[in-house]
Amino acid sequence: MPPVPKSDAAASPPHRLRRRAWSPSRGNALLLLPPLLLLTAFFIVPLATVFIQSLSGDTLGLTQYREVVTNGATVSVLLYTFQVALQVTLGALILSYPVAFMVSRLRGNLLHLCLGMILIPFWTSTVIRTYAWIVILQRRGVLNEAFMDLGLIEKPLRLVSNGVGMQIAMMHIMLPFMILPLLSAMRGIDGNLLRAASVMGANPWRQFVSVYLPLSLPGISAGCVLVFITSLGFYITPALLGGQRTMVAVLIEQQASRLLNWPLASALATILLILTCALFILYERALRSTGGGRPAGETA
């Protein structure tokens, strides 16, 4: 992106040309009007509705939040959601880093093959992928049958309805969200820097720790934030594979559509919304302070 003059008052000739040109700031503000109206009516207003609903209750405005905080069951769901999101994020990072590293060094057909293996699951419906995991993990599922045939176990392992299967499936669904940002960071790393480190006598481990890892950090943080935020609000897989302990999105759905307790559902949704926004803003700040995440020309 070309540098854009910050102040409207600047009136150097090229800038004036820009303003008279097809993209005058006034004309562009008009272009923005339709999408802005759409988002206001069907995005901002709904979110505001959720917030306002969360304040409605029998007595004071904060009844629902008091209920959320004092009810042990709700607190445990929130804590469990955090724990699962954290575990899924760390698991996905550990699995993704070597894959992104390997794929970032491939060229030609092998690269396309690997990208296909990453992108096709990415674009496949989460319902379908969750179904596949049920087929694999259930009591008489693919995995248990195979293990029993091999004589590794005597009776089926309990892999669904207890959180284990849910986390395996969630991690599977989140992997592309982790691999893709890592891959884009790693493809931007200049191989000459590693060669330079090697010439200076650094062994591969040293090259990795003091050159490669720091340079891939923007990809790590982008992937982790993306996976963590998505896991926090995940509904489909926890609803189908989760056990007694549910995640917060499932609880919101239960409260709203089955128990018709909209105020409590709205309070939980508001908490989820604020957490997500806060994490995202923190992440944006971090990106800006490290100078990562910007198009190449802009930092120079």
Place this chain on the structure above:
Amino acid sequence: MTTSAHWRVVGAGITAFSVLVLVYLVVPTLVIVPLSFSSATFLSFPPPGWSLQWYEAFAGSADYRIAIFNSIKIGVPAALLATIFGTLAALALVRGSMRGRRPLSALMLAPLILPQIVLAIGLFPIMVKLGIIGSYPAILLGHTVVCLPLVFITVSASLRSYAPTYEMAAMTLGANPWNTFRFVTFPMIRVGMVVGFIFAFTFSFDELILAIFLTSPATRTVPRLLWEQLNYQMTPVIAAATVVLLLITISLLIAAAIVNRYGRGKEKAAFE
């Protein structure tokens, strides 16, 4: 020598680990394919015999036929609306110089990042108030909002891929804003718009949470039907339906890749 051999082993280890992870990524979807051809009425693996009965059941099911029709009836206009609104937003925010472009861009991306369950329970009372809950407009508008970021991303990327000097050149040669858009900007971002449209359609075709809250049995989409069936019973019909849907998704992705490759080549040729 021994240390270099040591690092070769480490390298081989990384490759082996990566291949295993890629297998973990791909295998779950592949497991469904043989199950869909099973002769058994329950999910057992490997299947005891082969048959096409589940595909017949799928083809003969009115529920699936209506759901697929609904998904298309919602997905195509939603993707079209998202393409129009997303392109307008990208033009304004990438080329414009007004204040507050950073927060406005964040707003355009927000529907993709925020949990859909929150949007779903916010949209529900609004659609009830508007009197359109369960009807086409309700889910259409919901899907347009969540698809808009995908078009915004792809069209913004196309706009950033070339300098605004082309547009300025057209202007200094006397083209009015509309002609500049028609003959300079549009040909350059056309590919981004088509790819954004395909992504938006794919997203709408897969979306479940808004569909649970905003559709009725008459307007329910494929993911919602699959969801209801999964909560009821697990017959291999679901596997057959899944394979058909997978083929649709994969062919859409291949179409996007072809458009991307072919279009980029043409763009370059136009300016040589």
